[in-house]
Amino acid sequence: MSVMGFALQWGCRLGAAGFAAGFFGPMIFTPGANQGPLLGLFITGPLGFVAGAAGGALFAAFRR
Template sequence: FLVGFVGPILVVPEANQGPLLGIFFTGPLGVVVGLVWGLARAADRTSLHDD
């Protein structure tokens, strides 16, 4: 989220849509990626304990 929010502000400071990238794209994308990653790790751990 922080990279998507601050990155465009640093690259093009005169563009006022910079923070929208972090709020609407990279923030939710990070949530989805984190959810998928966490579910995959949880599934992997439970499959290891089933042996």
């Protein structure tokens, strides 16, 4: 698999995990907060994607 393939794959995986944690976590821990799910939409999801893409690219680059 190419470097771009690893970056996209890991970016999607960590982005989905970050989104789920940021979206459902505030609903569980602070159910009264009406803006809790926005954390997953605007912060943890995109940051998880960027971190996963960078990590996947580094992994693929050093794997060769």
